[in-house]
Amino acid sequence: QVQLVESGGGLVQAGGSLRVSCTVSGRAFSTYAMAWFRQAPGKEREFVAAITGSGGSLAYGDSVKGRFAISRDNAKNLVYLQMNSLKPEDTAVYYCARSATFTYGDTAGRYPYWGQGTQVTVSS
Numbered sequence: 001q002v003q004l005v006e007s008g009g010g011l012v013q014a015g016g017s018l019r020v021s022c023t024v025s026g027r028a029f030s031t032y033a034m035a036w037f038r039q040a041p042g043k044e045r046e047f048v049a050a051i052t053g054s055g056g057s058l059a060y061g062d063s064v065k066g067r068f069a070i071s072r073d074n075a076k077n078l079v080y081l082q083m084n085s086l087k088p089e090d091t092a093v094y095y096c097a098r099s100a101t102f103t104y105g106d107t108a109g110r111y112p113y114w115g116q117g118t119q120v121t122v123s124s
Contacts (some may be wrong), residue, residue, distance in 0.1 A: 002026040002113045004096045009118030010075035016086050020118055022079045022096030030054065030074040033104035034082045035111055038092035038120075048094070049081060059104060064090075086122045093117040 008020040022034070035050035050059045058070055069082040079096060084097035095113035104110070 002098060004098060004113060004115035006096050006115045006118040009120045011093060011121045011123060012086055014088055014120075014124050016121055017081065017082070018086065018120060020094055020124045022081075022115055024077045024079065024098060025095075026098075029077045031102060033099035033102060034070075034079040035097045035099070035104055035106075036070060036074060037094070037095045037097060037108060037111075038090075038119060039117075040089075040092040042048075043092075045052065045095070045108050046092075047106040047108075048073075050082065050102060050106065053102045057104075059106065060113065061106070080109045083120070084121075088122045088124045090120065091122050092120060094120050 005023045012018050030053050033052050036048040037045050047061045051070045062084040067085045072079040074115040095117045096115040098113040
C-alpha cells in the first residue's frame with residue numbers, strides 16, 4: 001500500500017523561505033518519479049515540480065522556476081520542495097504525488113498516488 005504524508009507547511013512572510021517534505025511508504029521508492037502540485041482556493045491544481053526516480057532530471061512550472069527546488073532522498077523515502085523568495089500568490093495547499101513510472105509529467109493524471117496536502121500561506 002502506498003501512502004504519502006506531507007509536512008512542513010505553515011505561514012511565512014513574502015520574500016521568505018519554507019521547505020515542505022513528503023514521506024512515502026511502499027517499496028521501490030527510487031523506481032518512481034515524484035512531483036509537487038498546488039491548489040489555491042477557486043483555482044485548478046497546478047504543476048509545481050517533478051523529479052525522476054534517480055533524481056537525475058528535474059522539471060518546474062513556469063511560475064516557480066528559479067525560486068523553488070525539488071529534491072529527494074531515496075535512502076529515506078523522502079521528497080522535498082525548497083521554496084525561496086515566496087510570494088503571496090504562492091499561497092496554496094501543496095500536494096505530493098507519486099508516479100507509476102520512472103519518468104515524470106506535468107499533468108495530475110500521470111500520478112495515481114497523492115498525499116493529503118499541506119497548507120502554505122504567504123503573507124504580504
